[in-house]
Amino acid sequence: MTEVKNGDVVRIHYTAMLADGSAVDSSQGREPLELKVGAGQIIPGLDREISGMEVGETTTVTVPAQEAYGPHDDAKVQTMPRSVVPEGVAVGTRLQGTGPDGQQMAVTVIGLDENQVTLDANHPLAGQDLVFDVTVVEVVNG
Structure with a gap:
């Protein structure tokens, strides 16, 4: 062998x-x-x-x-204005975006209401x- x-x-x-x-x-x-x-x-x-x-x-x-x-990093979970995500997005949706350093990143919508959205950039x-x-x-x- x-x-x-x-x-x-x-x-x-x-x-x-x-x-x-x-x-x-x-x-x-x-x-x-x-x-x-x-x-x-x-x-x-x-x-x-x-x-x-x-x-x-x-x-x-x-x-x-x-x-x-890796471990789940709470610093990668952020709440932002609802306007940063497209209409029709639901909890659980994976989105591609650009991070503060200009690098492509994937986020998951984990919370959503009419005013704000909570995004998680941790790997699922x-x-x-x-x-x-x-x-x-x-x-x-x-």
Whole structure:
């Protein structure tokens, strides 16, 4: 068997779940995800665990929030005038915008009334521990 090491380009199948078992994302039914191990292309906690696995191996990895999308940051939640969002926006809507530094960012509408809107710029999975079932399908080069 071929053991995966940092710098290898691998193809993996994965299923990501919240700690309660509810599915978040999966590569099942699509092409495997191709990535360079150790290059920071996926969340750190999962990237580290793939190194040392063997082709064909399946494992379950629990990734704490700190090593996934980070903790929920209250400073990224802001209330603004309702006029900053388009008409027809509802709670739960994801919007793209430009941050104060000019960088593109995504926000989620988490509160809304006739005068103001509350926007959350945290990743939707921030603060969540994640569980991955991951299978190394192949090492493309190493």
